[in-house]
Amino acid sequence: MSSFGTVESYKDQIEHTREKMLQAAGKLGLNHPQVLFFSQELDKLHTGLLARMSKDRQVG
Numbered sequence: 001m002s003s004f005g006t007v008e009s010y011k012d013q014i015e016h017t018r019e020k021m022l023q024a025a026g027k028l029g030l031n032h033p034q035v036l037f038f039s040q041e042l043d044k045l046h047t048g049l050l051a052r053m054s055k056d057r058q059v060g
Contacts, residue, residue: 007056010049017041 021038028034 007049007052010045010052014042014045014049017045 017038021035021042024032024038025035
């Protein structure tokens with residue numbers, strides 16, 4: 001996972017990854033390793049987003 005600076009950039013990356021996951025699931029099936037990879041990436045992005053939002057609340 002890359003490091004992102006803003007909440008909006010996390011949201012954009014989440015949406016992009018979600019679309020890739022849905023396309024892969026439609027073509028390959030839900031249990032395909034590529035779909036599971038995208039799911040794990042989404043988990044990482046969500047965790048990063050929550051951490052960023054928590055940091056923003058502490059600062060502001």
